[in-house]
Structures are given as structure tokens and as C-alpha cells.
Amino acid sequence: MTVAELKRGERGIIKEVTSNHIPIKLLEMGCLPGNTVELIQFAPFRDPLYLNINGSYLAIREETARHIEIELLEEKAVL
């Protein structure tokens, strides 16, 4: 599963980032294996995605999100 498949309010743990497709800036903002990611909102057509990664709020495009492998966390995030 990847970040691109999250539903609004769902969370996951990052398993792997395919580094060639991910800019270093995203890594520095906390997009690293082991960190949590939550989908907060998406723009129309599910792109871009507005995420909370490891406490950082940022938006990335769907094509980038597809390169971030995650494991879904079952409980819903507290809204």
C-alpha cells in the first residue's frame, strides 16, 4: 500500500521510500521509514495530497505519494 491510497483521516507507518523518486527535501521534512503519515485532505481529483508526516504538514503530488510505501494503521486518527 502507498500513501496515495490512504483515505481522509487514515494513518500509516512509512515502510520504504524509493529514494530516486523522492526529493531530499521531502526526506528532510520527515518522510523516512518508521514515521507516521496521516492524510488530512486532498484537492479535487485526489491530487495533490495534504499530509501530516511526522508532525510536519505538507502537500505533495499523487505521483510522488505513490512512491511512499506504508503500512496502514487500523485505528482512525483523532480529529
Add this chain to the structure above:
Amino acid sequence: MSRQLNVALIGNPNTGKTSVFNQLTGLNQKVGNYPGITVEKKEGVCKLPRGVKAHILDLPGTYSLNANSLDENVVIELLLNKNDKDYPDVAVVVTDVENLKRNLLLFTQIKDLRIPTILVINMADRMSRRGISLDVPLLEERLNTKIAVVSTRKKTGIEELKKLILECRQISTEPCVDISCIDPEYFADLRATFPKQELYKLWLVITQDVNFVNLDRNLVPDTAGFTTRSKSDLKRLQQKETILRYQFINGVLKEGYQVDVNAAKGFRATLDRVLTHKVWGYLIFFMIMLLIFQAIYDWSSYPMDFIDATFADLGEWVGQNLPPGSLTDLLSEGIIPGLGGIVIFIPQIAFLFLFISILEETGYMSRVVFLMDRVMRRFGLSGKSVVPLISGTACAIPAIMATRNIENWKERLITILVTPFTTCSARLPVYLIIIALVIPNTRFMGMNVQGLTLMGLYLLGFGVAVFSAWVLNKVLQIKSKTFFVVEMPNYKLPLVKNVLITVVEKTKSFVFGAGKIILAISIVLWFLASNGPGDDFDRASEIVTAEASNTQELPEHLAEKIASYKLQHSYIGIMGRAIEPVIAPLGYDWKIGIAIISSFAAREVFVGTLATIYSVGSDKEETIKNRMESEINASTGEKLFTLPSGVSLLLFYAFAMQCMSTIAIVKRETNSWKWPIGQLVTMTIFAYVVALIAYQVLK
């Protein structure tokens, strides 16, 4: 001990770094450029206790020392170059208490350069609301530094920070992490090759080439012959380095930083649900834009009328009270009307900068980027193009510089090329005066029709910008990887002081920048208009009087006739009439032609030029608008500024490039003459054709 300390302010974007800078320096600051590049350089002076002065340098916001852009590169170039005159005695890293974890990444990097580093934890006023608690002594110990907890909003902690800066020599320069453990073999090798160098510095220089090419290699010895790693290998090592740093940071924060997750979200989540909503989000954005343009038009009309009248009075007063002569004429007919043509637009420009800086300060601009990305991408732009396109309504020059954070080169190039279509503040003078002349001042559905016309022109500018982006996207064959990362900062009430400083700085540079050109041009114009070759000019009064004696003109009409005859035979009249055939099909006379040519330097010169041309030889000092209103088109005998010619002019200025500074900046940012020249030619032809069609259809 030297009496002056060099302090570098460093921090992520959105941490309130500039607020700290403003608090430290007050109005003791100056804004310039780094030599050779257009990155803004902000410096200021701060008085510390015991008579020590600190020279404070506000470096561009950056997320890390792995530079991705020209702005970020400035930071690393300075920190790697001990010989730079600005090389800091102490670095002050500003962080946002709510994003401390991410912000500390940069802190650890700076500290690893062995520069004494003070940590500022800003926005402390938000701690209790967000359920955050800090153990400052513990953090100081674990990070091996001094910490100032600051709230620029509540103005607390600044004095403590000053004290820490004063005592910066006591701060340990021990690094935070041992970089070599991400690949011991590689780093042992590196150390063996360059035994005298700082390991982390070497690593930065090597990896900088992966991210960004521009680093000056003289800062450290040549690293050629040591390229044992491929690009993707280095990138993997950078990832490892980032993980290592976060491990360190997590360890530190686990004990010294507690946050109650539930308290942290409420306000932001509620606002986001509305402002990024798929319907409400767009609607609100549109309403905000509508409000801004109505405000610019309606609110600023009062101070503008006042300024207009004041300059007219001043010109008349100078004309009557100073001893008659060329100098007085130059003042009252050249310089004063010329300057009046620019000063009058200060209220509007200030309003525009005010709104733009509020949009940015509140964090709303990022939401717009988020909302618009998908839409903009269909036209070959990025969501981040929205910022240049919106700030292009102030001025294309900072707007084109703002494209630097667009990661994709093709998207960035297209943004640069289409930004000059957006209605910049220099077009405002032209628009406003012509709208006032040819569009009726009535209301439609409760809204001022003149204001709606102005809004329409703004929308037209955006529309054409987006349309030409779409065309360029089809035409340009450039392949580049797309990356798009945008931070969504917390919502904040804008700090009045920050907003005001931005407004004052920008307005000032606009007025003085344009003012210089306008002053020079109005002097030249005045000279050309009050002198002429040959008999026709010198004997104007005799010729006109002789003609008039047959028709028995009233004396006051006679004086006017002489003046206009003189003007027609002055140098400028001769030049103007030479180009008249080209512009006559657009509905313009030769005076407008002169104004168009002189305003090639900058659009706003148009009004000043007309003001100067019309006032030469006329005794009555009138407002610019009245003068333009009474102009008669010599060939048709009707009013010069009518709906057809007015609309034609509006459209010409909407599309023509008409700005030398923009050409220069596009050249610099694209590093080639190809783009600015193509842009100039295309825009001018397009403007001419559209204006021609408009006049011929409406006539």
C-alpha cells in the same frame, strides 16, 4: 576583542525568522542584493549590552544545508567560507516551537560545521494552547548550546537572546552527530585524503554537486580525484545522514519536549476543512480576490484625489512665485507633473503590497497553492506558480524571483514567461486614469462599474497568462523530473510590524526605482517639448497670430493655439508625428505615441509623460485627468479619449511587455537572451494586434 559581532540568522521558512530579525534591529535595517545574484540580502544592526554592536544578517529561509535553490545556496556558501566578511561569529537558528523536531535538523547541521550556534525557540506564546512543555535546561545540555525561548508576538525573550549573542564565545562548538558512521569506510578514506579538512564540510561540498551545481570549489581544496561514489549512492548516504540526524533529535526531544496531541489540532483542522474544501475553498479564494481589487480601487481613491490636487497646486504655486525663467518652467512643467504621475499611485501600491503580505503571513497562500496545483498543471504550470502570478499583481520582478522554489524547470520557465501578463502595479496608473476617463462612474448590482472594469482587466491578465502557458506547454520540448513539496504552515494572525515593514520597504523601492527613471525622462521630455528646430517653432506666435487675425479669435484661445502649434513643431512633436502612422490605426495621436515609447522603460511613465507634454506651455496647472479629458484628436475633431481609443489603450498595456527591468530579470533567471527577447517580441506584436482589433471594432 572586536566591538562588532557578526550574527547570522538562519532558519526554516515559516519559523518567524524575519520577526526575530525585525525585533532585533527595529528599523535599523537595509535590504540589498548579494553581489551578482538577485537574492535579497537583509542586514541590520542591533545594540547589545556593554556597548557592543551586532551586525545581523537575515539569511534566506532554508530547510537544510542541502541546497535546492539559489536562495538556499547563499546560506551554505557563506557558512563554508571563513574568509567572507559576513562569516558569522555566531549563528542563531530560529525554530518554531510547534515544528521543533523538523527545525532541529538544520540546527544539527549548522552545529556540525563547528560554528557557535544559539537556538531560538520562537512562538512560545502558542505553547500552552498547543499543550507543549519544554525542559529548557535539559535541551541545552543535550544539544550542547544555549537556548532563548522567544515570542515575537508577545515581545518576550529578545533581551535574553541579545545577552546570549553577547556571550557567544562561551558556546561549545562540539558537533551533534558523527557523520562518519553512516559509511565508516568511505569517510575514513575521505579523512585520509584531506587530513586537514573538517569532515562534514567536505561531505557538504561533495553532496552539493548532487543537489545543486553552483558551489564555489575554491572554498575547500579540490575534491577531484575523489569521486568514488555514484550519484544515487550519494543520495542514499544523504538519506542515511538524515535518518541519523532524526535519531539524534528524537532522542533529545523524547525527554525535553512533551506535546499533548489532542490540544494541537483543533483550530487548524477546522479552518483547513473550510479553506481547502473542494467547493468552499475555491469560492472563498475568489471572494478574497474580489475584495482586494474592490478595496484597491475604492479605498485608495480618497488619498489619490488629494495627492493629485496637491501636485497641481504645487506646480501652479511654483510657476507663479518663483522668478520666471527656464528653471522655473522645468520645475513646474517638467519635474512636478512628472513626479506627481508616480506619487499619486502610492496608496494603491501600498494597499496591494499590504494584502499580498497578509496573505503570505497568515499561511493562506500555501492553501491556495494546494488548491490550484492540479488546475495549474493542466496548463503546464505548478500550484506554486500561483504565488508568482498573484505577487505579479504587485510587480513582475519579485514575482519572477519567487519562481525559484518551483522544483520543475519546465514549469518554472513557463511561469517566468507568462508572469509579465499579470496586471502589475505599474499598469495601474495607466488603467486607472483611462478607466476614469472612458468608463462611466455608475453602479451595477451595487458594485462600482469602474472597479469591475479594473477587476476584468486583472482577470484578463490572468486568463492570457494561463492561456499562453497552455500554448507554451504544448510547444516547448523540455523534459524534467517533477517534484512538488509545499509546506502547509500553521495559521497565524499577521504581525502588524512585519506587514508594515514589508509594505514600507516595497513601496519605497517601487517609488524610488520608478521615480529615478521618471525624473530623468520628464526632464528630457520637457526639453524636447519646449525646444524645436527652425522657423516654425521660433516664430510660432507670429505665424498663429497672423492666421488668427483673419478669423478674429478670442485672445485666450489664441494663447492656447500658439502653445499647441509650438508643441507640434518642437523636437518631440516632430518625432511623435513621424510614428503617428503606425499608431493611428489604434486610435492614438502622436502625444500618446510619445508616451508609449517613453513608457517602454516602465509602464507607469506613461501618465507622467502625458502630464509633462500637456502642461508644457499651458499656464493653468490642472489635474492630469482634466487635461487628458479636454484633449481633442486633431484628425477627427472629437475627444481623444473615447471608449474605443481608451479600450484599445487598456488592451495594449495589458499585453505589451513595456518594462526594461522585467527583461533584465528574465535574462538573469533564465541565463539566456533567447527567452526575454522572444517574450518581448511576442508580447508587443500580440498587444498591437489586439489593440488594433479592439479600436476598429468599437469605432
